[in-house]
Amino acid sequence: MYTATDNIRADASRAGSSKKQAVQQRLITLEPEQAEWFSQSPPTDLWGMGQDILELEQHVPAEITVRNRLPDPSSVHWHGMRVPNNMDGASGLTQQAIEPGSSHTYRFTPRDAGTYWAHSHHNTYEQLARGLYLPLIVEESTPYPVDHDHLLVLDDWRVNSTGQLDLESLGSMHEWTHGGRMGNLLTVNREITPRLQVEAGSRTRLRILNAANSRIMTLELNGLQSWIIAKDGQPLTKPLKTNGSLTIAPAERYDLIVDIPADWQGEQPIYETSSKTQLTGAFWQVIPGNERSAVRQDPQSLPANPVPVLQGKQPDQQAQLLMTGGAMGGMRSAVYRNTRMSAQKLSVNKQAWAFNGVANLPDTPLLSARSGETVEIEIINDTRWPHGMHLHGHHFQQHGSDRYEAGIWHDTVLMEKNEKLTIRFQAGEPGKWLLHCHMIEHQAAGMATWIEVTA
Numbered sequence: 001m002y003t004a005t006d007n008i009r010a011d012a013s014r015a016g017s018s019k020k021q022a023v024q025q026r027l028i029t030l031e032p033e034q035a036e037w038f039s040q041s042p043p044t045d046l047w048g049m050g051q052d053i054l055e056l057e058q059h060v061p062a063e064i065t066v067r068n069r070l071p072d073p074s075s076v077h078w079h080g081m082r083v084p085n086n087m088d089g090a091s092g093l094t095q096q097a098i099e100p101g102s103s104h105t106y107r108f109t110p111r112d113a114g115t116y117w118a119h120s121h122h123n124t125y126e127q128l129a130r131g132l133y134l135p136l137i138v139e140e141s142t143p144y145p146v147d148h149d150h151l152l153v154l155d156d157w158r159v160n161s162t163g164q165l166d167l168e169s170l171g172s173m174h175e176w177t178h179g180g181r182m183g184n185l186l187t188v189n190r191e192i193t194p195r196l197q198v199e200a201g202s203r204t205r206l207r208i209l210n211a212a213n214s215r216i217m218t219l220e221l222n223g224l225q226s227w228i229i230a231k232d233g234q235p236l237t238k239p240l241k242t243n244g245s246l247t248i249a250p251a252e253r254y255d256l257i258v259d260i261p262a263d264w265q266g267e268q269p270i271y272e273t274s275s276k277t278q279l280t281g282a283f284w285q286v287i288p289g290n291e292r293s294a295v296r297q298d299p300q301s302l303p304a305n306p307v308p309v310l311q312g313k314q315p316d317q318q319a320q321l322l323m324t325g326g327a328m329g330g331m332r333s334a335v336y337r338n339t340r341m342s343a344q345k346l347s348v349n350k351q352a353w354a355f356n357g358v359a360n361l362p363d364t365p366l367l368s369a370r371s372g373e374t375v376e377i378e379i380i381n382d383t384r385w386p387h388g389m390h391l392h393g394h395h396f397q398q399h400g401s402d403r404y405e406a407g408i409w410h411d412t413v414l415m416e417k418n419e420k421l422t423i424r425f426q427a428g429e430p431g432k433w434l435l436h437c438h439m440i441e442h443q444a445a446g447m448a449t450w451i452e453v454t455a
């Protein structure tokens with residue numbers, strides 16, 4: 001089981017009472033924390049949010065106070081949550097950063113149950129690399145029938161020879177123009193090879209999140225029978241059997257159902273194979289089961305969230321997004337802050353990528369749509385690198401990529417080099433919504449734009 005903090009336990013009283021609390025209140029403290037990763041060196045200094053997980057109830061208004069006890073300004077983005085625009089946490093676009101020593105309260109009602117995450121959206125390339133994120137679970141009102149519910153939050157840290165985070169290499173232009181910052185230490189749930197306890201023959205819901213800055217992770221489930229029941233928080237209409245291996249771009253989430261074989265025992269590895277070497281991310285710690293019958297029904301689907309249905313609707317607004325730049329991309333110039341610049345001048349400004357010829361946020365949106373209109377954006381990856389594209393405040397369906405089944409909802413999609421796909425969604429809450437690459441170094445170096453939704 002994932003651990004609930006006192007903060008969450010304090011709320012347990014509501015569970016028993018038939019009368020729902022009017023507001024679910026939470027407190028998040030952005031603060032330094034330490035990880036005991038290496039027996040040979042002192043604890044590693046990280047930044048964190050003061051707890052392991054944030055749990056919210058669907059449809060109940062939430063009031064989340066964020067206290068900043070870090071030396072730097074920050075903000076919190078509720079990745080994948082459909083919140084009012086001024087609660088989106090995108091510093092510089094939807095709010096001012098929260099200064100050190102002060103706090104900020106976010107108010108929204110979780111519309112969708114599922115697996116989400118909260119993370120810093122201010123100097124994200126640095127703050128995410130330091131660990132400033134938190135998995136966020138919105139519980140279904142009727143619990144899904146499983147024996148266990150485990151989190152698997154993958155991260156990729158870069159530590160130096162003294163066991164501390166390598167902060168000197170933050171901002172490396174070489175990395176920003178290539179695949180982004182890659183780490184040298186894999187953790188799961190911020191631990192090195194944690195044990196997930198399960199009984200032989202039991203069924204587990206596994207909530208997987210890739211919290212790395214830029215590493216695309218590949219999980220190998222070691223022959224386990226598994227089904228995808230949700231992607232980026234949103235249930236699949238029908239559980240989809242996996243072949244035991246799962247590629248996950250930064251910020252993507254998968255909810256899986258896995259059945260632990262009745263004859264398993266002891267420790268069984270879960271591998272991560274994105275690098276040349278096969279790494280062990282975590283272990284199943286299999287304890288004897290109660291001789292459950294080996295015959296199980298296939299898992300049922302989760303109840304759908306109230307995401308607007310798009311079937312058959314012609315788009316009201318369309319746009320094209322051409323992604324260019326990066327190493328070997330041959331981009332000669334782009335507009336940055338309203339000025340056309342040569343690649344060399346862009347590089348001085350730490351810019352290396354462009355959307356439709358513009359590096360970083362343009363003054364005018366990629367498109368403007370009225371709330372409720374159907375929007376279609378064709379995204380063309382004309383670079384030599386894969387990218388994980390994320391749209392704030394909305395879930396979309398895609399076509400054009402065969403990586404994903406048709407009809408699945410996403411807030412983030414992985415695109416291979418030279419790949420092209422089209423996303424489709426209904427414009428939601430009015431405001432300014434970011435559309436950016438979630439390889440955070442690419443975002444910082446230019447891969448960001450925004451759309452406008454009007455009332």
Ligand code: C2O
Nearest residue numbers: 077079251390434
């Ligand atoms: Cu996960 Cu712009 O964010």
Ligand code: CU
Nearest residue numbers: 387437439442
């Ligand atoms: Cu990218």
